[in-house]
Amino acid sequence: MAIRDDLVASAVQFLQDPSVASSSVENRISFLRSKNLTQEEIDPPAPLRRDWRDWFIMATVVGGVSYGIYSLGKRYVMPLVAPPTPEKLEQDKKSIEEQFERSFALVEQLAKDTEELKSAEKERTERLDKAIGDLESVMSDLKSANRRREDDAQRVRDEIQALKDAIPKALSNQKEMAEKRLREINGELTSLKTLVSQRMTANTTSSPSTTVNPLRTPATPTPPATTMPAATGNTLGSSSTSAGESAAAGSSSTPTTEAPKATPARTTGLTNGKPAGKASIPAWQMALSNQNDDASGSKDNQAASSS
Incomplete structure (x- = not known):
């Protein structure tokens, strides 16, 4: 019986459906038989x-x-497996000998280059050693110079610091000395002013009633005795000179008196710049005291004669 291709094609299309393909083989065969397919049409095709x-x-x-x-x-x-032939062996031998010759030539060239490099390296090492030695010497010199410079700088700093510390002290001492000298000069000027005023007062009171005695040398009027403070030679010398000038200026106001003069002993004591060893009454003060005594005696005599 011939195979019906149209029924077989429709059966194949139906069996390719997913719901039918998941069913068992017996169900699919029974379904194909129900469709009036013969066993020949149901069996798979022969190879x-x-x-x-x-x-x-x-x-x-x-x-x-x-x-x-x-x-x-x-x-x-x-x-790789078969043994080499004699020609191949000879060829390999020649190639190996050529490679050995090239290797020996390269070794000799390397030996020469190595010797040259050794000599060059030796010379360079010597130059480097020499340069390093020079550098070390220069560094040592620089270090020593730097150390000396640091020492000098430290010494200068110490000296400057000492000067900084000493200058204020010196200025303070100088200021104290100047103030002390100014106080001494001020005291001397005050005493001289007092002496000059006393002398002018004494001269004013004694000039109307005083008579000149030609047989007696007029006494030199001197200021009253005062104690002078000790000072340095230059300061006292200048003070004495100022006192002398002031006294001379005061005495020039009266025609019958003379300016007081410093005795050589006082001038020497003042110009030497050394303080007196023991306080004593100066000679000009003694002369002034004598003059005052003489003036008072003459006043008494005049009063007695007038009475």
Whole structure:
């Protein structure tokens, strides 16, 4: 019986449905039988029969693959497995000898280059040692010079610091000395002013009633005795000179008196710049006291004669 292709095609399409494909084989066969399909149409198709062309193609492919494997083995595997021929050995020997000759030449060249490098390295090492020695000497000189400079700078700083510390003290001492001298000069000027005023007062009171005695030398009027403060030679010398000038100015106001003069002993004591060892009444003060006594005696005599 011939196979009905249209029924087989519809049955194949129906069996490809997912719901039908998940059912068992017996259900699918029973379903196909219910569709009036014969057993021949239900059974799977028989395998195709091979003809001579299939065998020829298979033989050609197998022969090509075999020839390729043989060529590869002969070209790459046989040289590794088969023993070398004498010609090949001779050729390898020559190539090895040439390589040895080149290697020996390279070794000799390397030896020469090594010797040259050794000599150059030795010279460079000597130059470097010399340069390092010079550098060390220069560094030592620089260090010593730097150390000396630091010492000098430290000494200068110490001296400057000492000067900074000494200058205020010296200025303070100088200021104190100047103030002391000014106080002494001020005291001397005050005493001289007092003496001059007393002398002028005494001269004013005694000039109307005093008569000149030609047989007696007029006494030199001197200021009253006052104690002078001790000072340095220059300060006292200048003070004495100022006192003398002031006294001279005061005495020039009266025609009958003379300016007081410093005795040589006082001048010497003042110009030497040394303080007196023991306080004593100066000679000019003694003369002034004598003059005052004489003036008072003459006043008494005049009063007695007038009475």
